[in-house]
Amino acid sequence: EAQVTQNPRYLITVTGKKLTVTCSQNMNHEYMSWYRQDPGLGLRQIYYSMNVEVTDKGDVPEGYKVSRKEKRNFPLILESPSPNQTSLYFCASSLGQGSVYEQYFGPGTRLTVT
């Protein structure tokens, strides 16, 4: 089944403890992206990747890192999480980088930083 998977789905951690949220897609998609969703603010893009080893900042990249060493994986790294990074995170992928392509989203990761 074609899908985007994220792990973990739920995570509670403490301030400053490095964490990684994994994202994987099995559709051979070139474009992958991370979003955070907060009440009243909608979905905001954190980082995106147009292909292996090619990444760029979205609208809210501060405090996050990403890497794209393989086409199928696009992990989101929080080196030193803070409470303002408590949010619902979504990973997405699409076949290509043009606006002609639709995105497919993962189920989300709910992160709480205390």
Add this chain to the structure above:
Amino acid sequence: DAKTTQPNSMESNEEEPVHLPCNHSTISGTDYIHWYRQLPSQGPEYVIHGLTSNVNNRMASLAIAEDRKSSTLILHRATLRDAAVYYCILPGGTSGTYKYIFGTGTRLKVLA
């Protein structure tokens, strides 16, 4: 980056058509218009997208104004399962970047 404007919320009766509007007056000639929806406790789900002509698929229809400054997502017969937040977006940006700006969307309530 091109911006869209949608009503915050709309209501519809079950089994009636729903027309969800979106304004995008700064759209460029190559911007596709995308619609996604997000059901409660789920990730966003692709609904439909188009460039100039009206588009139909199994989920919905997309009507695009002739000047492309607005579009309307049409659900032909709303069901309770269609209650969701609907986002109209124009993927793209400057210098070959491809950002997605979702905004807060339209919350659709379907009444039984």
